[in-house]
Amino acid sequence: MLDLDGLKAVNDTLGHAVGDALIVTVADILRERLRETDVAARLGGDEFAILVPGADASAALAVATDLLRRLREGAPLASAHGAPTASACVGIALYGPGRALTDEELMTRADLALYDAKDAGRGCARVFSSPERDPVFRQAERWSDRIRSALAEDRFVLLGQPIRSLHGDPVERQELLLRMIGENGELLLPSAFLLAAERSSLIQAIDRWVVRRAATELAAHQAAGSPVSFAVNLSAKSMTDPAMAAYVREAIADAGADGSGLVFEITETAAVVNVSRARSFAQALTASGCELALDDFGAGFTSFRYLKHLDFDYVKLDGTFVRDLSTSHTSQCLVQALAEMAGNLGKRTIAEHVCDEATEEWLRAHGIDYVQGFHVGAPAPLRTPVPQKSAGSVAGGSSPRWA
Structure with missing residues (x-):
């Protein structure tokens, strides 16, 4: 696994044309250095995978070291434009006789070795050590097993954090936040398990669970006559999965829901992986009646590029601008400019991380x-409405009951 360090900075400071040229340069170096029997592929964004048949650890390290050297020599592509040069790291995992690995396990090992290389500094290569000697791998494997068990036993749950309208929108809005129920019944935050899920490719299975549960909750609210809108987060891997849009349509249809009640939040990080696939995904969701929100808006200059190329309904202002809004003149100027621009483009704006009344009033x-934000409301269990019984069967039967 080969990963570029600094691609986002190149995109933000020099533009995507330079970033794209850097990706092309990396691809050219791979083609020139590797043998005809080797296989190289771009996994997405700034990450590549390379298969080197017939190489032991020493040979693989030699290939990786030579690739890193050639990449350093090709890096002036960025520095010539006045920005720091991008570098790379390589993680190596061995497979073959005596190493009965699934493709998922092989990718996980190479990914873990890549993280070791990143921890060691830029321009490094590392070989994955055996699971018996590697506590990081054992921990990742344990989390992978726990995630699989949670999926099989339906031990995930969605909480809702309210999103308040400042100008009279009657629709109840919530962002759906994922938690995993631990073996002892405790609620685990995503920070505990999402990284392991991303490394082991279980993140797409989790995303699909979230989509199906969100569609079911939405259908229940709509059947009870309770207008609601749920914001759902998706990973970069799911957003660029060609089958994901069809899965969303299927989940909405199976639940009997109206897709207009779902807003899919996409971060800049997810969109940068593959803009063309992100555009196709956005168009497919729009055709299903769903809406889209660009999360962390303003965190990087590339946010503006996505407003041009992707049809978002909402922009969610990055929380770093909002936390100190009541006391920072700089943050006020930035938020005011971002909000005015979004409004001129016909986008609705959401400010997250609102922590006090003064900030809310300024935003209004x-x-x-x-x-x-926590001033508006903390994440809480969803209130799933129970279908009304016929009039007269229960005193006050015209009012919905809540579970």
Whole structure:
């Protein structure tokens, strides 16, 4: 596994044309250095995978070292434009006789070795050590097993954090936040398990669970006559999965829901992996009646590029601009400019990380449409409505009951 360090900085400071040229340069170096029997592929964004048949650890390290040297020599592509040069790291995992590995396990080992290389500094290569000697791998494997068990036993749960309208929108809005129920019944935050899920490719299975559960919850609210909108987060891997849009359509249809009640939040990090696939995904979701939100808006200059090329309905202002809004003149100027631009483009705005009344009032006065944060409400279990019984069967039967 070969990963570029600094591609996002190149995109943000020099533009995507330079970043794309850097990717092409890396591909050219791989083609020139590797043998005809080797296989190289771009996995997405700044990550490549390379298969080197017939190589032991020493030979693989020699290939990796030579590739890193050639990449350093090719890096002036970026520095010539006045930005820091991008570098790379390589993680190596061995397979073959005596190493009965699935493709998922092989990728996980190479990915773990890649993280070791990143921890050691830029321009490094590392070989994955045996599971018996590697506590990081054993921990990742344990988390992978726990995630698989949680999926099989339906031990994930969605909480809802309210999103408040500042200008009279009657629809109840919530962002759906994922938790895993531990073996002892405790609720585990995503920070405990999502990284392991991404490394082991279980993140797409989790995303599919979230989509199907969100569609079911939405259908229940709609059947009870309770207008609601749920914001759902998706990983970069799911957003660029060609089958994901069809899965979303299927989940909505199976639940009997109206897709207009789902807003899929996509981060800049997810969109940068593959803009063309992101555009196709966005178009497919829009055709299903769903809406889209660009999360962490303003965190990088590339945010503006996605507003041009992807049809978002909402922009969610990055929380770093909002936390100190009541006391920082700089943050006020930035938020006001971002909000004015989004409004001129016909996008609705959401400010997250709102922590006090003064911040909410400032946002209201400057045209922000929605706010979210612990001042508005903390994540809480979803209230799933129970279908109404016929009139007369229960006293006050015209009012919905809640579970």
